[in-house]
Amino acid sequence: MARLIKGKDGDMYVKDVRLVDSPEKLKGIFNEIRWEILKLLAERPRYPAEMAKELGLHEQKVYYHVRKLKESGLVEMVDKSERGGALAKYFKVRDHAFAFELPFGDKKLADFPIQEDSETTRKFLYPFIQNGELRSKIVVGSPDPHGPHQTRAKDGHYANDVALFFGQYCAVPGSFSTKLDVDVVAENYFDTNIISVGGPLTNVVTNKLNKYLPVKFESEDFPFRKLISKKTGKEYTNDSVGLLAKIVNPEHKEKRVLIVAGVRYIGTKSSVLALTRHTEKVLEDYEGEDNWARVVEGKDMDGDGKIDDVEILE
Numbered sequence: 600m601a602r603l604i605k606g607k608d609g610d611m612y613v614k615d616v617r618l619v620d621s622p623e624k625l626k627g628i629f630n631e632i633r634w635e636i637l638k639l640l641a642e643r644p645r646y647p648a649e650m651a652k653e654l655g656l657h658e659q660k661v662y663y664h665v666r667k668l669k670e671s672g673l674v675e676m677v678d679k680s681e682r683g684g685a686l687a688k689y690f691k692v693r694d695h696a697f698a699f700e701l702p703f704g705d706k707k708l709a710d711f712p713i714q715e716d717s718e719t720t721r722k723f724l725y726p727f728i729q730n731g732e733l734r735s736k737i738v739v740g741s742p743d744p745h746g747p748h749q750t751r752a753k754d755g756h757y758a759n760d761v762a763l764f765f766g767q768y769c770a771v772p773g774s775f776s777t778k779l780d781v782d783v784v785a786e787n788y789f790d791t792n793i794i795s796v797g798g799p800l801t802n803v804v805t806n807k808l809n810k811y812l813p814v815k816f817e818s819e820d821f822p823f824r825k826l827i828s829k830k831t832g833k834e835y836t837n838d839s840v841g842l843l844a845k846i847v848n849p850e851h852k853e854k855r856v857l858i859v860a861g862v863r864y865i866g867t868k869s870s871v872l873a874l875t876r877h878t879e880k881v882l883e884d885y886e887g888e889d890n891w892a893r894v895v896e897g898k899d900m901d902g903d904g905k906i907d908d909v910e911i912l913e
Contacts, residue, residue, distance in 0.1 A: 603696045610770065612731075617694040625697055627671035632656070633664050637673065641695055644677050646687040665690055720878060722887045723845065724768060726855055727792050733769045735792035735857075737762055737777045740801035745781050748821060752780075752801035754864040757871045761796055761859060764875040780804045789850035797867055798860040799823055805860050812844045812858060814892040814913070824862050826894060828913055838863040839897040839906060841870030843881060847889050855889075865906070869897030873909040881911065 601618035604611060619625055628634055632654070639650050647665050651658040668674040669690070678689040727735040740752025758777060780803045783789065799806035799816045800823050809815050817825035826835040826842055841861035848854035859874060861867035873881045873895040881893050894913040897906030 601698060601700075603698070614695050616696040616698045618698050618700050620700050622699065625671075625673075625699075627668050627673050628697065630664070632660070633668055636661065636664055636668065637692055640674055640690055640692045644689040644691040646682070646689050648682075648687065717879065719882050719885055720768075723882050723885055724765070726853075727794060727857065728765065728769045731769050733765055733772045733776055735765075735776070735794050736783070736788070737765075738780050738783055738793055738795045738802065738804045739777060740797040740803070741779045741781045746800075746803045746806070748800060750801050752797055754797045754801060754861075754867040757859075757867055758796045760871050760875050761794060764878075765794075789848065790854065791848075791851070792854045792856070793848065794857045794859065796859045796871070797864075798862065801864075802860070805858055808846075808849070808856055808858065811846055811849050811856075812842075812892065813846070813890050814842055814844060814894055816842075816860075816862075826862060828892075828894065831913060833913065835894055835896075835912065836862065837866075837896060839865050839869050840912070841866040841868070841873065841895050841897065841909075842892060843870050843874055843895065844892040845888075846891070865897065869895055869906055869909055872897060872906060873911075877909055881909075 601616040602613050603616045604613050606612075617625075628637065635654055636650055639645055639653060647661045648658050651661040654661065665674065669676070673693060674690045675693055676688050677691050680687050680689070727733065737758050739755035739758045742751055742755060744751055762776065778788065780795075783804050784807070793804065795802055795804045795808065797805060799809050799818065809818055813830060814826055814828045816823050817827060824836060826840060828834075839861070842858060844858040846856050846858075848856050859867065859870045861870055873893070881895070885891060892913075893911060895909040896912055898908045898910055899906050900908045
């Protein structure tokens with residue numbers, strides 16, 4: 600797939616490009632009227648009579664050019680509706696950019712940071728990422744003693760991998776994307792999309808949201824090293840068991856929360872590994888649910904004492 604990368608107002612933008620090696624394949628655009636029609640259809644779907652009025656042209660002339668554009672594969676019909684007693688056919692462009700390519704002259708670039716995401720991944724990332732922007736805060740546990748049990752977070756550094764994962768799909772935000780859990784609580788900063796990294800013992804935001812999770816951490820017996828599934832009733836206690844859960848933010852129904860946490864810090868590592876390295880495997884059955892969870896367990900497959908794979912338990 601070819602892409603057009605361009606700078607605009609200090610930011611970088613990308614769009615897919617129809618790449619051809621012969622002008623004959625795009626001869627339909629070499630006409631002033633057809634180019635004006637394409638610009639209108641690039642904005643939104645329209646029907647010929649509507650475009651004729653906007654362009655100040657006879658309706659039959661616009662119909663003719665739309666038909667030629669359709670024959671060339673440059674536009675396609677997307678809808679039909681009755682308007683004024685007649686059937687209106689709506690068209691849209693199939694491509695938003697075109698490029699001719701001559702042989703030779705390729706220059707290798709560094710790996711492009713925008714990841715090609717699947718429809719499933721796109722659903723999962725929304726609304727944390729919108730229009731190529733990160734619209735969420737990544738929350739980590741404070742490294743200082745905090746919370747009712749005065750614990751220190753030892754898994755906050757795993758948020759680096761979470762941030763790198765999200766960074767594949769969006770531009771760097773203008774403001775800091777991470778916050779300490781104690782600051783979120785102190786500022787009551789819950790009316791946003793939240794990505795909370797770490798279990799309820801080391802991250803007080805995860806602890807606050809725990810009761811809303813479809814798979815939640817045991818909350819009565821310190822040190823809360825057990826996951827309990829509301830769906831299956833199963834309990835998970837292994838240190839390397841982790842949880843990924845996406846739920847509606849209880850403080851703001853239009854926002855979402857993603858919990859990336861484990862029974863212990865090694866379990867948090869397992870959940871981070873599942874999200875960032877085994878995304879398609881973890882999201883295989885995800886269909887955009889508002890109350891979704893996966894329980895995973897980290898595995899050491901190469902025998903070096905470090906987890907490098909995950910098994911989905913639920």
